Amino acid sequence: MPNQKKSIFKTFFRKNFRRLEGFIFYLKSFLSPRQFIYLACFLVGISSALAVIVLKTFAHWVYVFAQYIDSIFHLPYSNSTLPIIGIVLTAFVVKKVLDGSIEKGTSQIMYAVAKKSGIMPKKQMYAQIITSSLTVGMGGSAGLESPITITGAAFGSNFAQNYRLSYKDRTLLLACGVAAGIAAAFNAPIAGVLFAIEVVLMDVSITAFIPIMISSATGAIVSAILLKDEILFTFSKQLDFDYHNLPFYILLGVVSGFVSVNYARTFRKIEHHFEKSKLKPIRKAFYGAFILAILIFFFPTLFGEGYESIKMLANTNPQQILDNTVLQKFKDNIWVLLLFVGATMLIKVYATSITIGSGGNGGNFAPSLFVGSYLGFVVATFFNQIGFKLPVSNFTLVGMAGILSGLFHAPLTAIFLIAEITSGYSLMVPLMVVSSISFAISKRYEPYSFDIKNLAAKGDVFTDDRDRNILSGITPSNLIQTNIQTLKLSNSLEELVTKISSHNQSVFPIVNDKNELIGMVYFEDIRPYIFNSYKVKYTKIQEIMRPAAEQINYDEIMDTIMEKFDRTEEEFLPVLKNNQVIGLLSKSSILEAYRVRFKNMIIE
DSSP states (O other): OHHHHHHHHHHHHHHHHHHHHHHHHHHHHHSOHHHHHHHHHHHHHHHHHHHHHHHHHHHHHHHHHHHHHHHHHSSOHHHHHHHHHHHHHHHHHHHHTSTTOOOOSTHHHHHHHHHSTTOOOTTHHHHHHHHHHHHTTTTOSSBSHHHHHHHHHHHHHHHHHHTTOOHHHHHHHHHHHHHHHHHHHHTOHHHHHHHIIIIIOSSOOGGGHHHHHHHHHHHHHHHHHHSOTTTSOOOOOOOOOOGGGHHHHHHHHHHHHHHHHHHHHHHHHHHHHHHHOOSOHHHHHHHHHHHHHHHHHHOGGGSSSOHHHHHHHHSSOGGGGGTTSTTGGGTTOHHHHHHHHHHHHHHHHHHHHHHHHTTOOOBSHHHHHHHHHHHHHHHHHHHHHTTOOOOHHHHHHHHHHHHHHHHHTOHHHHHHHHHHHTTSSTTHHHHHHHHHHHHHHHHHHOSSOGGGHHHHHHTSOOTTOHHHHHHHTSOGGGGOBOSOOOBOTTOBHHHHHHHHHHSOOSEEEEEOTTOBEEEEEEHHHHTTTTTOHHHHHHOBHHHHOBOOSOOEETTOOHHHHHHHHHHHOOSEEEEEETTEEEEEEEHHHHHHHHHHHHHHHHHO
């Protein structure tokens, strides 16, 4: 009987979904392409907002449940237990339901834009919701925004694929999904637009603004209607900016920059530790979750996204943050509070990296806000204790913008996100100061943003440079000329001239018996000899051979290949695999591939 009901439900769902799909196809048949894009971005915005509502509501109620249990036992036992269950369940779902793998982090969105023509797998429309709700909803110390943006991007990408839209429109709808996700998560439509443009689509045209704004506004409206105020991350009270505090905001910006750099580097080290681990997924999940449980036992505010503790710090009674902790009896001692908040701020990166690295799913958007708010609180409170009078609430809020800007290299998103969630723009000046300084310092020591560092190192994506982005989508191995003639030192110039006359080749690698590169012979070096029969007959190859200006490895990334061509000013360079010559690569073939790829992007 239950199976029969389940079957009936599936049939009902499929029939209605097909009817809706057919209706949208019908609308597409008489709407103009631009009008259909407006309809599409509206539907993508609704889909992304609904995903946000599911994730946020589940995470909030688990947090409320954990706090209720803690109020009974007076110690964070539940806070330590729930994350273990969540991470292990996530690892189990990934292994049994999602074919053993799941793409994490917003870098996957940039990779899809740069290397996959904006195509994202269908499973990303539900995989992120399931796994992140288990991980973060059950208390894993990470954020939901990264899974939210990936889900939104997957909605946009697959909508475009389903209705046969071009690469350009597919990428646009992908960005619309991202914008709607951020807008819905924070009820911050401007921040959603800026995040999509600043992080996902660096080279955006004016015509793309309207669809992205429609999606972002749709996501924010749906979220505001269906999500309760206690679930949304908003603030209603803040003081005005006092220019006398400007030196302290500058200091906060500087510290935020260095904290961002430390966060990024520490996270990658711990992540690599788990990547290198030979433990099986479930055992790795238990290993990481157990460490996280210990951290949460002593620092309960590491539980989940941590937004509730940020609100506590920003209000007039921050001592509440010590409730249900082992330091609860010292809650009236401001120095104990300061030490606890400072230690939690530094430990947050370990909790987040362990959560994600051990098998959980989540992002670093919320942790960046967490660390920033704690940093701002520490700075303001410390100076207040030594005689100054700084608005702690303001510094707590502005600090979030500092870390978000430094970590993700998204200063505009950081500025307007905090401005929107505080329901005003009175803090605009300090937000601009702190965000810009933090961004400048972070950019100096970490050229690429936190999320795309690994992809950039592989040459897979460069979202802040369109030329390099296009080049990164070209596969060098497809351009290698493998049908080439090589020479050995034993060959004479006469034999070389014969090869030139019978082959359209002007550059010849010189190899040994193992096919290893010794040097190169260029047609321009042969020219003085070619009309002198005596020299042609008796000149040896080694007399006109010269060392290769550079050599290219078979698996080398396009970025370094182009650097070698630019540095040597050569037209051809030899390609080696396992130290053996396998062909030649020409600069002109790369530029032609670039021209074709760029032309196709414009046409589509």
